[in-house]
Amino acid sequence: MTDTVKVNIDGQEIEVPKGMNVIEAAKKVGVEIPHYCYHSHLSVAGNCRMCTVEIEGMRGLPIACNTGCTDGMVVHTDTEKVKDTRAAVLEFLLLNHPIDCPICDQAGECMLQIYYMEHDRQDSRVALEEKVHKGKAIEVGPRVMLDQERCIACARCVRFCDEITKTGELRLLNRSNHTTIDTFPGIELDNDYSVCTADICPVGALTNKDFRFKARVWFLQHDDEICPGCATGCNVVLDHYEQIELEDWNGVAYRLRPRINDDVNQAWMCDHGRLEYHKVNDDRLDRPIAHNVEVSWEGALTNLRKVLTPLADEKGAVAGIASYDCTNEEIWLFKKLLKEAFGTEGVALIPQRADGPEDDFLIDADKHPNRAGCQLVAGDDLIEGEAVADYLEGRKAVIVLDADPRSAVQAASLRDAYSAVKQKIILTPAKNASVFDASFVLPTVSFAEKDGTWVNRQGRVQRIRRAIRRSTAAKPALDVLAELAALAGLQWGEDEREAAAVFEEIAKDHPRFRGLDYDVIGRLGAPLEDRSAMAKEGGTV
């Protein structure tokens, strides 16, 4: 156990681990000590001088980022001296700043703007023509733009490339007020996590090319999500825009940013995952399709009833294929539909995409967010790999849930077996290779428009959320599955297709999900019960 110490911050007593720095300790009592160079997940540089505080018994103005808490420490963060120093630091920072906020992408989330309004508000003593000029709109890497004039030399980006990716592309070159952030000649900022530098850059010096000039941040809404890009399941924030016209919602996703989770991705995410928000916007299907004609839901269901009702009496006539993109809840309900409506044992799980690059940090070779969860929930019904082709043999219909059996990723045997099935009913949020010869295409929603859980590579259950609303015919897969059940004569109540309730069913049934519910999982997820650990400790399995 670490020792704890008692400190007093602006009159509030709090117990913290010994040596925790004063910025972090102050956070715990709701006191925000302004800072630029300090970042909780990087080494301490102590260069911006914004976080000075007064500490009784210490001379001068120590910096909170490099001062560890000791027992009995009394910290003041709002004395006149402290406030004067903050204003002076801001005046220094703005001395040579170009103040081009109107054309700066960081505006609205720029810490210079925010702290200026909170702590400075003085007029400038330096004329515009006296400012030092540096490079603007430099392509410092394929995914990041650099404006050297806006840089405040906090060195966060330098430390990120030195300490996290260990690629060391960025350096602060030159001295004095000619200090300039840049790469060495011939070097690009091109590592797999390069856009993180834009996240941690407190100003508009490093910006995310993909997001540049797309939206003003103050129009955006922010919701917790999980990156669907690989089995790591980085915790992210989705920034999206809700355009509302009359009753119509037209949510658009703009970017993903990492959300701090020390058990998964710390404060980072990969550049590939950044682009996963495109799954919300691109190639979407807005209306059901029956035999290559767009139809209404009623039309689609009426037609489907004709196909499915006779098959409901023929045990095992209908097969089910899902992908590792599905949520645990979807697999659970899918399995239930196949079993209860069609008497089918087994559910096939296939990949959406081939394994890709991996590293020893976040990026996993498995480019699906929920392989582990799908496999666990499918349980004894799981059919994978070469067995899938056999499983399809002789079926009269197949329901495909968020999967693409025709994709080039699949084995030829699977593609052939799939082609041979007469009725193909596809539930998918976006166009794929299987849409074109399907009998029925039922549009479902993307990860950011539905509730559910995924299990990442560590066996951690994490929640995705319904953040975006779009006024199209697309529906969450859980609803569509319930409607298919109704066609087959089953009546599932509202509860039975609500994600949280479905999860409760899973938790009741499946030992490794035991004890979990959406509240326990919370914002940061929760580990599955580790059966092997329980067995070792002599618990009953």
Place this chain on the structure above:
Amino acid sequence: MDWSEAVTRVLFEHRDEKDVHTFEGWKAVGGFSALEKALKMKPEEVVEEVKAAGLRGRGGAGFPTGVKWGFIPKNTDKPIYLCVNADESEPGTCKDRVLMEDLPFMCLEGAIIAAYAIKASMAFWYIRGEFDLPERRMRAAIETLREKGLIGKNILGSGWDLDFVIHRGAGAYICGEETGLISSLEGDKGQPKIKPPFPAIKGAFGCPTIVNNVESLAAVPWIMRNGASAYAKLGTEKSNGTKLFSVSGQVNRPGVYEVEMGYPLRDLLENECGGMKRGRALKAVIPGGSSMPVLPAEVALQTNLDYESVQAAGSMLGSGGMIVIDDSQSMPELLKILGRFYSHESCGQCTPCREGTPWGSRVLDRVADGAARPDDLETLERIARFLSGTTICLLADSLAMPIRSFFQHFREEFEALVPTEAGEKSGG
């Protein structure tokens, strides 16, 4: 004390001896006997000896050398390094250069003893890039000692190994600051690092490191030969030994002089330096290198040269780079030059220093050049206020202290250059 007696010489004891800059020359005056003696002692005993001598760091801060050596963690499993700070670049300071040119083997002997005392296996000689002759002398001296077996494996049969590497600076003053030196040595941009951790705990390449000034180390052989108490007898109660002063400016005989601590500043100017040039009147003295507060003549002439006296007078002994200013010189002009130096040399990482020193310099330029704005002196005072104590290293203070002390003692000279609100310069 009667200073007319011959001054005891420690560092310059043998400076005038023939060929003392060679191995044989140094050996002829008893060179390396201190090393032989030290290697027969335990490292801890050497540390104690230097502590007892009361030697204080001559790089500027005056921190007790033996105490600093004692900060190296016991039983560390990391290599320990010694960095010799030969970056000497403070305007007005040129004492280490003389030591390295004239007494390279004495400097090296001191460094080897220091390395032994802190159990270092590797020592770096970080030398200012512009120092051509000193660098050649030190490089040759290191080569010679390697040939003679005084650097390398199993030195004098002690079982202790030491290697030496010379590292040339690339022209940045800030690489004289000990952690800036370490960054530069590591191959990074020369920029100071936040403390704590202190170098003795986590220094060069993340390992325990002692950084010492050349002059500090150069005193060690004498201490080992003559004993700690002989050294401690020299100087004043708290400032032991002798100190080099490199005197520049308006004196008849500028140069590097060794005097006992506590020697009157007036005597140094009148005796060693031969009085003021062209018989002009003394106006001010910067006693310890250009970053230290200036003292007006009347205060300076009452001051003795030891850490405590100079501090009591309102300045600091610093590196002993003494700049003598006469009544023909313009203080705003001098401060303008200091402003340019420190703004140019700011490594640029701390906000107040990166932005404040060039801003201050720009304002000082226009004040000295007759283009001052009405509120320029307040602006300078504000800049100086926020340069003090707000940065990673003391370079920012190094401009703040001159600004403040120049204003304190010579404000009228500045006011005369600043227009009043009506647009007139008060001095006409």
